[in-house]
Amino acid sequence: MTDRTVVAGQLSSGTGMSECLAAAREGDESAFVRLYRDVQPRLRRYASVLVGGQDADDVTAEAWLQIARDLHGFSGDIQAFRAWTARIVRNRALDLARSRSRRPSVSIGLDDLLDRPEQHDAWDLAAERMSTEQAIALIATLPRDQAEAVLLRAVVGLDPAAAGEVLGKRPGAVRVAAHRGLKSLARRLSADADTPISDAE
Amino acid sequence: MRRNQIPSAAERERLLAGERLEGQRLSELLAAATVSAHSAEPPGLESALAAFRSAPAVVAAPPARRTPVLKSLLSGLVATKVIAGVAGAAAVGGVALAASTGHLGDGGHSADAPGQAIAAAHQPGATDSVSMSSSSDDSSSAASSESSSSSSSASSTHAPTPSLVGLCHAWQAHEQSQSDHSASAAHSAWAKSPAFSVLVSTAGGTDGVDGYCAALLTPSTSASTTPTSVPPTHPAHPTQAVTTHANHKPSAVPSHSHPAPSHTNHKPTATASASATPSA
Numbered sequence: 289m290t291d292r293t294v295v296a297g298q299l300s301s302g303t304g305m306s307e308c309l310a311a312a313r314e315g316d317e318s319a320f321v322r323l324y325r326d327v328q329p330r331l332r333r334y335a336s337v338l339v340g341g342q343d344a345d346d347v348t349a350e351a352w353l354q355i356a357r358d359l360h361g362f363s364g365d366i367q368a369f370r371a372w373t374a375r376i377v378r379n380r381a382l383d384l385a386r387s388r389s390r391r392p393s394v395s396i397g398l399d400d401l402l403d404r405p406e407q408h409d410a411w412d413l414a415a416e417r418m419s420t421e422q423a424i425a426l427i428a429t430l431p432r433d434q435a436e437a438v439l440l441r442a443v444v445g446l447d448p449a450a451a452g453e454v455l456g457k458r459p460g461a462v463r464v465a466a467h468r469g470l471k472s473l474a475r476r477l478s479a480d481a482d483t484p485i486s487d488a489e
Numbered sequence: 490m491r492r493n494q495i496p497s498a499a500e501r502e503r504l505l506a507g508e509r510l511e512g513q514r515l516s517e518l519l520a521a522a523t524v525s526a527h528s529a530e531p532p533g534l535e536s537a538l539a540a541f542r543s544a545p546a547v548v549a550a551p552p553a554r555r556t557p558v559l560k561s562l563l564s565g566l567v568a569t570k571v572i573a574g575v576a577g578a579a580a581v582g583g584v585a586l587a588a589s590t591g592h593l594g595d596g597g598h599s600a601d602a603p604g605q606a607i608a609a610a611h612q613p614g615a616t617d618s619v620s621m622s623s624s625s626d627d628s629s630s631a632a633s634s635e636s637s638s639s640s641s642s643a644s645s646t647h648a649p650t651p652s653l654v655g656l657c658h659a660w661q662a663h664e665q666s667q668s669d670h671s672a673s674a675a676h677s678a679w680a681k682s683p684a685f686s687v688l689v690s691t692a693g694g695t696d697g698v699d700g701y702c703a704a705l706l707t708p709s710t711s712a713s714t715t716p717t718s719v720p721p722t723h724p725a726h727p728t729q730a731v732t733t734h735a736n737h738k739p740s741a742v743p744s745h746s747h748p749a750p751s752h753t754n755h756k757p758t759a760t761a762s763a764s765a766t767p768s769a
Binding site: 312317320321324325328329333345348349350352353355356357358359360418419420422423424426427438439441442443445447466467470471473474475477478 | 494495496498501502504505506507513514515517518519521522523524525532533534536537538540541542543544545652656659663685
C-alpha cells in the first residue's frame with residue numbers, strides 16, 4: 289500500500305520493522321505483508337546475484353514458504369530476520385544448483401553451476417540513471433564471494449557478523465570480500481567514465 | 490569529472506553500511522541497487538501470504554512438525570475412509586478401501602459397490618485408478634499392512650492440515666505468476682522445494698498436485714463455511730492421500746479419468762463427523 293509512495297526511496301533501515309516482525313510472528317497478516325515488502329526486494333536482489341534474475345523469483349518464493357512456515361518459531365530482531373531469510377534464500381539457491389547438477393553427490397559450488405546474469409549491457413550505462421537491475425547485474429559481475437558480500441551488506445543490510453553467518457565465513461573474510469568488491473566496482477565505473485564502452489566481450 | 494574515484498576504506502565501509510557519498514559513482518550504483526521496489530505488489534506476495542495464513546498461529550517446534558502434519562492428516566483421512574466405507578461408498582480408493590474394510594473386519598466388503606466408478610469420481614487427480622482396481626482383489630494383504638498404521642494413527646484426529654491448504658494456495662498462486670515461464674519447468678523446480686515436499690508427497694507426485702489442490706480448494710457447499718481453515722472436511726483428499734500413504738508410486742498418471750463427478754458431494758457429512766475437532 290505504501291510502496292507506491294516510496295518508489296524513489298531507499299529500502300528502509302529497519303526502523304519499525306522489528307515491531308512489524310513481532311506482530312507478524314503473532315499472526316498479524318498486515319505486519320507480515322509489511323515485512324515481506326521490506327525484505328523481499330533485498331532477497332530478490334541477493335538471489336538474482338546467486339542464480340540470475342530468471343530464477344530469483346522462484347528461489348525467493350520458495351524461501352518465503354519456509355519463512356512463513358517457520359516464522360512463529362523465529363526469535364530475533366529485524367537484523368537477525370534478514371540474516372535468517374538470506375540464509376534460506378541461499379540454501380534454496382544451492383538446492384536449485386544441486387537439482388541442476390548431473391553429479392549430485394559431488395560437492396558443488398554456486399560458481400560452477402549457476403547462470404550468472406548477462407554482463408555486457410550492465411556495463412553499457414549512462415551511469416547517470418542506473419536501474420536497480422543494472423546495478424545488481426553490475427555487482428553480479430564480481431567474483432561470487434565479493435558479490436555476495438556486497439549484496440548482503442549493502443542491499444540486504446547486514447553487518448559483517450550477520451553476513452558472515454549467512455555465508456559461513458568469519459566477519460573479517462566478509463569484510464575483505466566486500467571491500468575488494470567495492471574497489472573493483474569503483475575502478476570499473478571510473479574506467480567506464482573515461483572511455484565509452486563498446487561491449488568488449 | 491568523476492575519475493579515478495576509488496573510495497577509501499573508511500568510505501567503503503560507510504557505503505556498505507548504507508550511507509551515500511555525494512559525487513561517487515559507486516555510491517550511485519549502490520543507491521540504485523538498494524532503491525525500493527517499484528512494483529506496488531511484489532509478484533510472490535500472494536503465495537507467501539497463503540503460506541503465512543496456513544502456518545500455525547502458536548509457536549511450535551518446527552522440526553517435529555512435518556511428519557505429524559502428514560501423519561495426522563492421513564489418520565484423519567483413514568478415519569474418514571472408514572466411515573465412508575460404512576456409508577456404502579466402500580470401493581473408494583483401492584488400498585484405502587482395503588484398509589478400511591480390513592479394519593472393519595471384513596464387514597464392509599465391497600462386492601456391492603460399483604467400485605471404480607465411485608472411486609474415480611472421488612479423485613479428481615485420478616493418480617491411482619489402476620492400483621485401485623487391482624488392489625481391491627487382494628484387500629486382505631493390503632489390509633493387514635494398512636490397518637495397523639491406520640489404527641495406530643487414527644487416535645489423533647486433530648490434524649493441523651491447514652498447511653496443505655496453504656501450500657495449495659501457494660502452489661496455485663505461483664502457477665499463476667508463472668504464466669510467462671514454462672509451467673512444467675517452473676513446477677519441477679518448485680516441486681523439489683522442501684517447502685512443498687509434504688504437498689507433493691500427499692498428492693502422490695508433482696503431476697498430482699494440480700488435481701489434488703483443485704479438489705482440496707473446491708468450496709464444499711454443505712460441509713464448511715471456512716474451507717481454508719478446515720480442509721479435512723473436503724471429500725476429495727482422502728483417496729489420494731491414503732494412496733500416497735500406501736506408497737504406490739503411480740508412474741503413469743491417467744489424467745483423463747475424471748468420470749462421473751456426481752458422487753463427489755455425497756460424503757461431507759461423514760467426513761465432518763470424522764474430523765470433528767480439527768482446530769485447537
